Amino acid sequence: MSTRLDAKTTYDYDREYVIHSWSVQSKRNPLVVNRAEGVYFWGTSFPSGKERRYLDMASQLVNSNIGHQHPKVVAAIKEQADKLCFAAPSFANEKRSELAKLLSEVTPEGLKCSFFTNAGADANENAIKIARMFTKKTKIITRYRSYHGATYGAIALTGDPRRPPVEPTMPGVVRVLDPYCYRCPFGQEEGSCRLECAKQIEEVIQYENPDTVAAVMFESVTGSNGVFIPPKAYYEEVRRICDKYGILLIADEVMAGFGRAGTWFAIENFGVSPDIMTVAKGINSGYVPLGAVIMSEKVAEGFKDDFLYCGLTYSGHPLACAAAVATIKAYRDERIIENSAKMGTVLSSYLADMKRKHLSVGDARSIGLFGVLELVKDRGTREPIVPWNASGPVMAAVNDYLLEKGVFLYSRWNYMFVVPPIVIDESQMAEAFEAIDGALAIADASLGK
Numbered sequence: 001m002s003t004r005l006d007a008k009t010t011y012d013y014d015r016e017y018v019i020h021s022w023s024v025q026s027k028r029n030p031l032v033v034n035r036a037e038g039v040y041f042w043g044t045s046f047p048s049g050k051e052r053r054y055l056d057m058a059s060q061l062v063n064s065n066i067g068h069q070h071p072k073v074v075a076a077i078k079e080q081a082d083k084l085c086f087a088a089p090s091f092a093n094e095k096r097s098e099l100a101k102l103l104s105e106v107t108p109e110g111l112k113c114s115f116f117t118n119a120g121a122d123a124n125e126n127a128i129k130i131a132r133m134f135t136k137k138t139k140i141i142t143r144y145r146s147y148h149g150a151t152y153g154a155i156a157l158t159g160d161p162r163r164p165p166v167e168p169t170m171p172g173v174v175r176v177l178d179p180y181c182y183r184c185p186f187g188q189e190e191g192s193c194r195l196e197c198a199k200q201i202e203e204v205i206q207y208e209n210p211d212t213v214a215a216v217m218f219e220s221v222t223g224s225n226g227v228f229i230p231p232k233a234y235y236e237e238v239r240r241i242c243d244k245y246g247i248l249l250i251a252d253e254v255m256a257g258f259g260r261a262g263t264w265f266a267i268e269n270f271g272v273s274p275d276i277m278t279v280a281k282g283i284n285s286g287y288v289p290l291g292a293v294i295m296s297e298k299v300a301e302g303f304k305d306d307f308l309y310c311g312l313t314y315s316g317h318p319l320a321c322a323a324a325v326a327t328i329k330a331y332r333d334e335r336i337i338e339n340s341a342k343m344g345t346v347l348s349s350y351l352a353d354m355k356r357k358h359l360s361v362g363d364a365r366s367i368g369l370f371g372v373l374e375l376v377k378d379r380g381t382r383e384p385i386v387p388w389n390a391s392g393p394v395m396a397a398v399n400d401y402l403l404e405k406g407v408f409l410y411s412r413w414n415y416m417f418v419v420p421p422i423v424i425d426e427s428q429m430a431e432a433f434e435a436i437d438g439a440l441a442i443a444d445a446s447l448g449k
């Protein structure tokens, strides 16, 4: 066995030699995490040097859908490592073939062939290359409140504030407004909504000239910008518009896929199938990096005789594919997607309780185990408790309280995301909400009402 670094040395090396994503380096104080199991992980914080258990209500980065250290997935990786760690992407490989076949079985009707990538961002980049080559058109329509990854093409697709600081990016992206019902950009409420957000897409396509638009790419359910669950008719309208103008519909299911939304894929909740779907995260719960662009037979046919200008050294890495095969089989055999739907009902009732009890909760939304609490200063004006794209002492106090109680939650701006591993049970959900209830009392007190 190799010698292991202790927690303090790990922390010190991290501070000195590691550059962390999305952060001001001097302001970071990372937990040291070397152990996890199921819905829990163990972290050592500094300067105290104390280790404790955390309930992972964030699934790390909303990717550990199956929970930590699932024995069948770990065994599959070990078995594959003993057999073959790597084969060039031009060869056929057992686990890649098996995975591609499994994906054609579990994904929405019509999707059949997969091109494998390393993660979500490059899945999206390859999806737009494929859409451009297939349609021989160039423009891609995305939404403003969206995130599609941090590499240059993917950040160009992204609408949220992570894009402007790195502009100029790839040209050819046109954005539309979001189906954000709580803050409808068209000023509508449930009763008055005429699907203006979907209709705007057609208007924009006409202004841009439909002959120039290759694809519409949306997160089926928006993730890190606030869990937006559009009305079912929204996607029916989007599908109709795409078909009318010969435009491909690309569903980014990197965060929403693999049981997060209570179904295998979030788009199933809306009764439509995309032409291309991108996945990563939950495909193998991050045990080994992997993403995929899954396309319809019609799109795949386009490359039967035409050259596919896409390639990655690690396209279909055997270790990653072995982990994904084991993960998908476990989702199926252990009825884990069904658990997400069942526990989704429990989550939505806790969220509703929080809204009833806490004045600071302006809105509480969820679909399956994809939930968010949106905190406001005032329920009437819906003013966010901290401004858009900002943090503040209230949210810091809320997050500190949760960590003190041993609950790890993903929070951003005025959003508290509730996105646990989809294997969570009722007692673990109760444990989480006891802490969330206490944290919201802090938010309520800040309102001074």
Ligand SMILES: Cc1ncc(COP(=O)(O)O)c(C=O)c1O
Pocket: 119, 120, 121, 122, 124, 147, 148, 149, 150, 219, 223, 224, 252, 253, 254, 255, 256, 280, 281
């Ligand atoms: C919807 C969505 N698309 C794409 C990505 C990018 O995935 P990755 O970080 O694996 O590149 C993310 C990451 O959070 C995401 O949430």
